[in-house]
Amino acid sequence: MGDGEIGRDAIAAVETVIRPYIRRTPVIEIEAADFGLGGHPIVLKLEVTQRAGSFKTRGAFANLLTRNVPSAGVVAASGGNHGAAVAFAANRLAKPAHIFVPEISSPAKIAKIRGYGADLVVGGARYADALQASEAFAAQSGALPVHAFDQRETLLGQGTLAFELEAQAPDLDTVLVGVGGGGLIGGIAAWYCGGVKVVGVEPEGSPTLTKALEAGKPVDAATEGIAADSLAPKRIGKLVYPIVRDHVASVVLVTDEAICAAQRALWEAARIVAEPGGVAATAALLSGRYRSRPGERIGVIVSGGNTTAVSFDR
Template identity: 55%
Template sequence: MTSPLGRHDIDAAATRIAGRIRRTPVLDPGEGAFGQAERVVLKLEYLQHAGSFKTRGAFNALLSGGVPTAGIAAASGGNHGAAVAYAAREVGHSARIFVPEIASAAKIALIRRCGAEIVIGGARYADAQEACDAYVAETGAKLVHPFSSLETMAGQGSVAREWDEQTPDLDTVLVAVGGGGLVSGMSAWWAGEGRRVRVVGVEPEGSRALHAAFEAGGPVDVEVNSVAADSLGARNVGQLVYEVAKAGLDHVALVPDEAIREAQRLLWRDVRVAAEPGGAAAMAAILCGAYRPRPGERVGVLLCGANIDARGLSEIAA
């Protein structure tokens, strides 16, 4: 399957958003870190503006075309909304963010601090997206989709481009999957090198939209019930993500919620990283054996989000 997203798109996105986003660091915790025999390198993308990788895609979407007088609209479990709110404020546009009832208080507060208007309603992310779509149809506002957009995916793909420059000897990278925009963009970057770096998606067992799409041969709806649902809670990845991921992704590994919680605890204990559940999901694949590195394999783990509230931090730091 030929991908509709290529390296040239990601190069263009990286140039477009340069100066708007942070170049996030890479951490090598050393041999034996997290009790693993093989070396694990961490990309600290949670240090991005607004606390997650999503700011890259938000800026690329806003800078790729005009914005109508109705402003910008987005639906989000929290991180995408914060990213769009931050990017909109920086480029001088108004934004309305639709969030579900499961969005954490910390993420809602962050969106408000970034100056966006918030509409809370619906039990899950899909409900918020439906409300957002209706608002866009009524007002003509510019929709910034969290994953089903080439502009969003190209912006997220700049993570891989940057990481490639920082750690050129990686063999495999593990990337959390919600709607699939991040893992699709990153896999499109490395697919251009004849799969020199394998990209493995990681989903919670209770939120497995991309895994189910691969099994079914196309996007399907799934039930969502996971500790990471506020950031990895898409019910359906959509055709565009499926096509890009199918062309570049190695496979998708599934992890239980218990492993995600353990990854949060170990990241805090060993390297003092306060990751939200979705931000720790990729690390969970290593810890629970959903992904087993080969002898001598150099594995990169993307820590993609850290918008955790005080209660969540107290739970993992106990």
Template identity: 60%
Template sequence: MAVTTADIEAAYERIAGHIRRTPVMESGAGSFGIDRSLSLKLELFQHGGSFKARGAFNNLLSRPVPEAGVAAASGGNHGVAVAYAARSLDLPADIFVPETSAPAKIAKVRAMGARLHVGGARYADAAEACARHRAHSGAIDIHAYDAAETIAGQGTVALEWEEQTPDLDTVLVAVGGGGLISGIATWFSGDVKVVGVEPVGSCALQAALEAGHPVDVDVESIAADSLGAKRCGNLVYEICREKVDSVVLVGDAAIAEAQARLWRDAQIATEPGGATALAALISGAYKPVADERVGVLVCGGNVDPEALSRFGA
């Protein structure tokens, strides 16, 4: 099923009363050690702490929901978003997360009243447990990335961003399973260059593009709890191979440095996945040309407060 700009416009109209229109910050040349000013789309200020609320609401508002409610497998942020959206719409929700999920994200799911199931070492384990639950309960699935409703919802980030910064040449977007970059690339569709940024140890989209189809990858990165998809989705792959300009890889050290600079220069507290797009500029994995107008998506802020102590917080 294709996703179109019309789908994204419809999703935005559908979810507008339930999400925040998140701000854009102009960084100023020299901030974060970058020689140019950046347009930072601060999606970490979205409900639930990440862009995921957009896709969650679009799913729940565009599909019939049975009495059993909804179920979702997540590394953390998707679960938080589904729990938040379900609570807002007075729907029951079961959220399945692996044992590696960040404590801050687990605590948020619990605080929102969803039934939380923690088990397994990886996202794939949580997904299997979620599938078993749906099979016997009748709950509907909200896929974290490989569903048209999810992708259209995430694409509303780009719709807003274009209105807020209409002169963008390029946007850098962190990639896990690929739902966010698929939606953003669908909206910009050649008018703005879309560059995916993946951790070296979690690069399902790059592996799929190199292989010519989705493939399994090993996952080992400090950003794995939000960018740790073992395999990108089929729909994600079809969109990205046509509409994403390129994918670059960054190491964990660069991601941690991007976290530190965001905090030190702008008091922006991000999780590793939320800092991954900026890491592409800090590390030189992406090198803009002269006068290239670059946007960086800061996609998630669900960081454990204790982790900020490393940055002098």
């Protein structure tokens, strides 16, 4: 699959290819009153139930199934979830995987990557350091790089989430999406293409998309905060930027405190467990950073279940 338009036809084609390997994750409606809000029920897309724990599995399989994988296998840099997804996909397809993660990656994600049998290297302070190390490894080994967000196949794979959501909840007015490097929001915006309002949500400590839109191009941003292991690359992807510029309605910022509160609220209202990066979109709604219009039907992406928030050790 070469360079070409990232749009509905291409996303639908990739969905057919990856369908045997991914879960069609459920949606549930939660009464707004359960969160102390008014208005219509809120539709949650539970990508926390995806194989390997996040939407990243979609993009991982899209890469491995539509690109030529050399004998050296694949290599990926990740805050954790992308690494787990690539390791899982490689394991299922019997391909070698080499994963580079920074020191801030959570123990739950590191354990998952190791559990899938990948060659794992932990080093560097942030995602950018892991990316640099992975690029050096790719050049030396000949392994195929699988970028976490700035790769056409990755964007098409993540767009399959919106392909599913449109069929599951066809009457949505707005979808709230957490943003890191932009692979998920880019894929979702490419699918809806303005037909549904797409709103990005970023932690205040890592405003990659906000800074890009202010500058008119991808630029470096801070990489701090509680969700830094999943929503804090240095900058938004080059392929992502024009899609979000043209098809994302707005971007809002949320605090670490709002993210923690959203984690608690999802658990208390529906027994849904998600990592900090996975609840950023929920946090925007519950904290009032995104204010709904009367009658607005809102969908919220909940993705990222690789957390040690729940332990079954006795």
